[in-house]
Amino acid sequence: MPDFSKGAAHVYGELVPVAEAKISILDWGFLHSDATYDVVHVWDGAFFRLDDHVDRFFAGMAALRMSIPHSRSELVEVLSACVAASGLREAYVEMIVTRGTPEPGSRDPRRCTNQFFAFAIPFVWVAPPGQGLHLVVTDRQRIPPASVDPTVKNYHWLDLVMGQFDAYDRGGETAAVVDADGNLTEGPGFNLFAVTGSEMRTPASGVLQGITRKTALALAAEQDLGVVEGTLSLAQVMAADEVFATSTAGGIMPITAVDGRTVGLGQMGPITRVLHDAYWALHRDPRHNTPIRY
Amino acid sequence: MPDFSKGAAHVYGELVPVAEAKISILDWGFLHSDATYDVVHVWDGAFFRLDDHVDRFFAGMAALRMSIPHSRSELVEVLSACVAASGLREAYVEMIVTRGTPEPGSRDPRRCTNQFFAFAIPFVWVAPPGQGLHLVVTDRQRIPPASVDPTVKNYHWLDLVMGQFDAYDRGGETAAVVDADGNLTEGPGFNLFAVTGSEMRTPASGVLQGITRKTALALAAEQDLGVVEGTLSLAQVMAADEVFATSTAGGIMPITAVDGRTVGLGQMGPITRVLHDAYWALHRDPRHNTPIRY
Structure with a gap:
């Protein structure tokens, strides 16, 4: 066997x-x-x-x-x-x-x-559970939609991989790559969110339309958070109360430092916590849960 | 065995x-x-x-x-x-x-x-020897250098592959993809050249620095052709006397139609012929030739 x-x-x-x-x-x-x-x-x-x-x-x-x-x-x-x-x-x-x-x-x-x-x-985690990530915003540009459609999940990752090396060089643990205007797009295998006050922002385009991203957007709406799908600038991220990443590889994961500076309290923020807990609770919802016959 | x-x-x-x-x-x-x-x-x-x-x-x-x-x-x-x-x-x-x-x-x-x-x-040929290619200039953008360095030969080809499908849809045999300004860059596995009068143009950047491209540039200089490494527009290609592709997979290969219109005489032009013959003659030059022990 x-x-x-x-x-x-x-x-x-x-x-x-x-x-x-x-x-x-x-x-x-x-x-x-x-x-x-x-x-x-x-x-x-x-x-x-x-x-x-x-x-x-x-x-x-x-x-x-x-x-x-x-x-x-x-x-x-x-x-x-x-x-x-x-x-x-x-x-x-x-x-x-x-x-x-x-x-x-x-x-x-x-x-x-x-x-x-x-x-x-x-199961693979982008970040070990409970640990906050240190994100470095690189100047690598994400492959643009005019070249490769990011909504078709693909293996064109050299921009993300080289961004990751840039992040390591600068003391970070993972990377965000940007669009041609310098706005954040996504990281290697995850979407990005920033929460300021009661508003949550995430890049609208030039990114994978992640299933965990979609889940986070739906959960945020249930929490009466204002949700903006638009652009996400470095200034917005640096000024945010909470920043988090979403991925099938780990769910909703706090980013607790950006470019060497602490975000918020340097640990999972209260809104991220609510979304994180709601995300894992949703796993027991029969609408989203397909049991395996072992 | x-x-x-x-x-x-x-x-x-x-x-x-x-x-x-x-x-x-x-x-x-x-x-x-x-x-x-x-x-x-x-x-x-x-x-x-x-x-x-x-x-x-x-x-x-x-x-x-x-x-x-x-x-x-x-x-x-x-x-x-x-x-x-x-x-x-x-x-x-x-x-x-x-x-x-x-x-x-x-x-x-x-x-x-x-x-x-x-x-x-x-040996693999981009175009069967002696046959001219019908090139379609698509509006797919080549992955830009700010995302993936094209001088590092890489497998990020979805832009080229989808360009090829666009070309087939429009009756062509192969495709050119463009830069953000609409200028031609390269095709799936080849660099592009256009000859007008005694001037030969090829895209300078955003393309693979092909070894066959390099050989063609050196051979053109020996022939006293004016060589311009710059941008290559669709208008320049449509107005050219001769258009050709260069690749390790076939050498110097004539493009005899672009977007359904015949280029020059619809067969390998005289300058392409000179460069083609010089390219194959160079294979016997001991400076470039490393015999295999079978």
């Missing part, structure tokens, strides 16, 4: 331990980053907001003119099988479609057979 | 047939397109401009703060071994470094062990 305890993957139609899961070096998903993906998490044995992630995955696939030989329910079965094989009660579950490999000598993406992959690994 | 006739690859320290060459699904080279690469070609049993490609590969690696456990000469030995195993006299040889896989639960690129891969496959 293979050891799936570190995670399980579905590659080329087979279920294998994630450490053995490999894709062809010739797949344009690698050689051209010609792929889209989504990540849904499993908490306490259930997917959270599975439908939203599957919707976005199929929409991204259509935008890139790709398809998989699976229906929605078959896709969910594959994802569930990866989680069940691993036995993980808290997991990070990724579904991927790649362009595939062209015929020898061809460079025509229409002649590739798209490939579908998936894997479940132990 | 494995069958290397379709190509040979070096993965995780082993030489394998390219069809069996696979990389970990968890490698950030795939999941974050966090990688750089280079492609050198082999013609008539010898590498062409090997040193230039190896220089660029090492420079890109340094820019991304990556390293490989090989010296230059060891790298060349691996590349040669891939070609020799395949027996190919004309080959497309790719060397790749990826960020690697983080420790479980970590998202810190500094804690990844970079991975080195290489493969040799039969």
Whole structure:
């Protein structure tokens, strides 16, 4: 019996331990980053907001003119099988479609057979639970929507990765990259929010339309916070009472320092706390919760 | 004895047939397109401009703060071994470094062990030899240098791939993508040149500093052509006598139609012909030619 305890993957139609899961070096998903993906998490044995992630995955696939030989329910079965094989009660579950490999000598993406992959690994945190992050705002620009549509979840991350190195160089733990006007966009795998008084701001465009972002916006509206989807300047972030990040990889996570300066009280602020607790409580709501059969 | 006739690859320290060459699904080279690469070609049993490609590969690696456990000469030995195993006299040889896989639960690129891969496959042509290409100038923007440094050869190609689909939709065979001002930048895997009278223009920035581009510039200077590295507008391309593409995957290749209109005589123009012939003649020059020991 293979050891799936570190995670399980579905590659080329087979279920294998994630450490053995490999894709062809010739797949344009690698050689051209010609792929889209989504990540849904499993908490306490259930997917959270599975439908939203599957919707976005199929929409991204259509935008890139790709398809998989699976229906929605078959896709969910594959994802569930990866989680069940691993036995993980808290997991990070990724579904991927790649362009595939062209015929020898061809460079025509229409002649590739798209490939579908998936894997479940132990839950990943952008920030360890309870710890505030030190964010550095870099001058790296996020790849603009005119080049690559950020609403199609993609692996074009070199701007974010190099931003992360800039942040480390400046004593930070993670990075925000900016738009052409210097406004904050997002960080490696997370959306950004700033709370000032009873107003919460987040960048409207040029960012991934994160599912956790969407959840945070809905929870804020329930709390009678004023919500502004617009631009988010460095000055607004530096003057904010609370700053936080949202990601499937960790939920709602406080940012307690920006560019070396403490934000608010230097710990999770009261509004972030309310949203954080509401976010985790929502995991028990049957509307958003899809139990796994282990 | 494995069958290397379709190509040979070096993965995780082993030489394998390219069809069996696979990389970990968890490698950030795939999941974050966090990688750089280079492609050198082999013609008539010898590498062409090997040193230039190896220089660029090492420079890109340094820019991304990556390293490989090989010296230059060891790298060349691996590349040669891939070609020799395949027996190919004309080959497309790719060397790749990826960020690697983080420790479980970590998202810190500094804690990844970079991975080195290489493969040799039969020579690939952007355009079949002798045939002119129909180029469509799309309104997709090339990822700007403020986001991802185009001089570090990278796999961020979704702009180019989606541009290619736009081109197919409009009856073309390949695409040019533009900068924020609408000037042409490059196409999927090639640089662009336009010749008008005795002046040759090519985009100066926001493009890969291609080795074939560099060769074309040097050959043009020898021919007493006026060379302008600047911007290249759609109007300039539409009014040009000759348009051509340069790539390691095919050398100097005529573009004989742009946006459905014939360029010049609708076949390889006289200046393109001179540069094309000089390019292939240069392959016999011992300064640029590194024979493979099969």
